[in-house]
Amino acid sequence: MTEVLRVENLYKTYGYKRGYLIKAVDNVSFSVNSGEVVGFLGPNGAGKSTTIKMIVGLASPESGDIFIMGQDIKKDREAAMKHVGGVIENPDLYKEWSAYDNLMYLKSLSVSKEDMKLSYKQRMEKRKAEVIDILKVVGLDTRMKDKLGHYSLGMKQRVGIAQAIMDKPSLLILDEPANGLDPAGIKEIRDMLRRCAADLNMGILVSSHQLAEMELMCDRFLIIDKGKIISERNTSDLHNGIQTEGQKRSISVRVDRIKEAKAFLEELLGIEIEEYGDTLKLVTEKDIPFINKQLVLADYSVFGIEADRSSLEDEYLKATSSSKKKG
Amino acid sequence: MFNNLFLGEMKKSFGKVFHLVFGLIFILIFALMTFSIHEINVQIDLWDDPSDPPPTEEGDTYTEEDVDLMILITEAQIETLEKQKNLTGFSWYQSNYDQIYLAKASLRYYNYIKDNELYGIPLDYHEGMDFSGIFMSGGKVTADGYIVQMLAIISSILMIYGIVIASGSFSKEYREGTIKILFLRPITRTKLLISKALSVLTLSSIAYVIGFILTVIFGYSLFPTEYKDLIFSFGGGAFSLLRSDFQIFIAFFVYYLEMMSMVFIGFFMGTILRNRIWGIVIPMLLLGIGQFLTFTGLGRFFITDALNFSQYVGLHPVVTAGSNIFLSLGVYLFYMVGMAVLTYLSVNKRDLA
Numbered sequence: 082m083t084e085v086l087r088v089e090n091l092y093k094t095y096g097y098k099r100g101y102l103i104k105a106v107d108n109v110s111f112s113v114n115s116g117e118v119v120g121f122l123g124p125n126g127a128g129k130s131t132t133i134k135m136i137v138g139l140a141s142p143e144s145g146d147i148f149i150m151g152q153d154i155k156k157d158r159e160a161a162m163k164h165v166g167g168v169i170e171n172p173d174l175y176k177e178w179s180a181y182d183n184l185m186y187l188k189s190l191s192v193s194k195e196d197m198k199l200s201y202k203q204r205m206e207k208r209k210a211e212v213i214d215i216l217k218v219v220g221l222d223t224r225m226k227d228k229l230g231h232y233s234l235g236m237k238q239r240v241g242i243a244q245a246i247m248d249k250p251s252l253l254i255l256d257e258p259a260n261g262l263d264p265a266g267i268k269e270i271r272d273m274l275r276r277c278a279a280d281l282n283m284g285i286l287v288s289s290h291q292l293a294e295m296e297l298m299c300d301r302f303l304i305i306d307k308g309k310i311i312s313e314r315n316t317s318d319l320h321n322g323i324q325t326e327g328q329k330r331s332i333s334v335r336v337d338r339i340k341e342a343k344a345f346l347e348e349l350l351g352i353e354i355e356e357y358g359d360t361l362k363l364v365t366e367k368d369i370p371f372i373n374k375q376l377v378l379a380d381y382s383v384f385g386i387e388a389d390r391s392s393l394e395d396e397y398l399k400a401t402s403s404s405k406k407k408g
Numbered sequence: 409m410f411n412n413l414f415l416g417e418m419k420k421s422f423g424k425v426f427h428l429v430f431g432l433i434f435i436l437i438f439a440l441m442t443f444s445i446h447e448i449n450v451q452i453d454l455w456d457d458p459s460d461p462p463p464t465e466e467g468d469t470y471t472e473e474d475v476d477l478m479i480l481i482t483e484a485q486i487e488t489l490e491k492q493k494n495l496t497g498f499s500w501y502q503s504n505y506d507q508i509y510l511a512k513a514s515l516r517y518y519n520y521i522k523d524n525e526l527y528g529i530p531l532d533y534h535e536g537m538d539f540s541g542i543f544m545s546g547g548k549v550t551a552d553g554y555i556v557q558m559l560a561i562i563s564s565i566l567m568i569y570g571i572v573i574a575s576g577s578f579s580k581e582y583r584e585g586t587i588k589i590l591f592l593r594p595i596t597r598t599k600l601l602i603s604k605a606l607s608v609l610t611l612s613s614i615a616y617v618i619g620f621i622l623t624v625i626f627g628y629s630l631f632p633t634e635y636k637d638l639i640f641s642f643g644g645g646a647f648s649l650l651r652s653d654f655q656i657f658i659a660f661f662v663y664y665l666e667m668m669s670m671v672f673i674g675f676f677m678g679t680i681l682r683n684r685i686w687g688i689v690i691p692m693l694l695l696g697i698g699q700f701l702t703f704t705g706l707g708r709f710f711i712t713d714a715l716n717f718s719q720y721v722g723l724h725p726v727v728t729a730g731s732n733i734f735l736s737l738g739v740y741l742f743y744m745v746g747m748a749v750l751t752y753l754s755v756n757k758r759d760l761a
Contacts, residue, residue: 137588139760140760141759158596159594162592162594170585170588173584175586177423186416189412189415189416190412190593190594191593244589
């Protein structure tokens, strides 16, 4: 696993507004590894787009460094960009051209040194084959000669992704890739991205508002608000309820003699417990094995104990609301 | 890779509807102008009034005494004008007609005749980019006269064509968001800028050369060819006696340079302001601003006066007061290089909105 993207102390302001300095991105640092899908979340105006634009060089940071495959983009943008594919904001391509013409043109702008050794004819044949292959991957090979202006948003989105993954980049950056897609389209994109990460070992940074979708797609999340990264979690941790030291979590316990068990646990943990039918709901920092052991030792029949799955949505709302309080 | 970038830019510029419409307009104007110039010759053929013959242009004939006298008169004239200039002060510059420049050019002209002993032969001179010196005896328009006149019209039409393409070259990519995809490709922005500039240059040049070839074909097939010796002046100083069709070459290059300068102002402005409309409007506005600045006495320091190269290739030039070819070249380079640098910075350094 190699680090495909490292962002260090990125900082950018948007000037003063009513005497206050507007920090678009405030000291943001993170990294993306190969084979990993990282979700980049945050409310509108949180600094997501600005950060992404700085990574791909569409905006310049006031301070901080960006390394793509270890290459500083400030020093050699051209070399760094060889490793990057992306769709920023909208999949904007030349709408008077067909998908095929678009990809042929964009492909012609990244000719490798090995390709230069081929004859012109061989090079064109190779380029054509590669473009048709990638159009097959995104399922547009049957309509590749149609003008882009006649495509639906979903199809444009797929052409956008096709051009982004066309050169098998080490780092793929997608801004709202699921926008305008129907549920089947979203699933296709999700599967495609997972395949890119798993088979081609790409590191992928995706920004989106569709939290449920992101939860299925990403291995890790960064939540950004007011220009700062306020939370960084692994999806698996979120699902297993693994939390950082001293943090409380919600647990459901199904047990016999429910009233007695409630009193027993309230005394043991020193907290108030709610009762829902045959289930007790408690919020504690103690882990599941400990509670299980205590109940068994006290001779209760335990039918089940599970951590309430914290969804990404909970995490997102919790993080952004606490940042609001601080702000 | 650079050639791919260039070919892509050429392909992008080639909008079918735009070229069709523009081509039709061009053919229409071309045909109308050719017809109306040709009509002059048709009318002269129909001339049947022997008591009032058509105008002829035989040129002037000088004797040695004439020339010596003219030199004395012109020298005195220059002296008077210099005094006048000192008395008038700054308002002397508020004119697009430099009398001193003109008198000095005349002085050099008479000295040229004297030095080369061109006495007793009819002399005609190239008088800037107009019909002068293009009528052969009998008052008909000659082929080179037609070509020079048509090049002036063609270069103005093709200037608009070039400006439309040039101003949209970058601004269209910014407006439609395609610039993001290009900036994500492993190409430097400078290469992109150069390839766009080159494609604008190539397309405008091809259009101009096609226009030129058409005029040459129509010129030599519809108009009589008759040459005489003309005196040419460059920058008000360098004189030479050349065959009259030499003016075709002058017109070709001067109009090309003037057209291309305006096209590139459109390219720079459209790119810096990221707006096609401004890229088209600003070059046109500059002409008006140039006129206004001449009234304030500062016209000679402005780009539109500086790129008006045709004012320096006639024997009777209409030069903005206080201007000369070296000042104009300096001012021209200052503005063009300045705009090029701003364009480079805008493409390379400015954030995308």
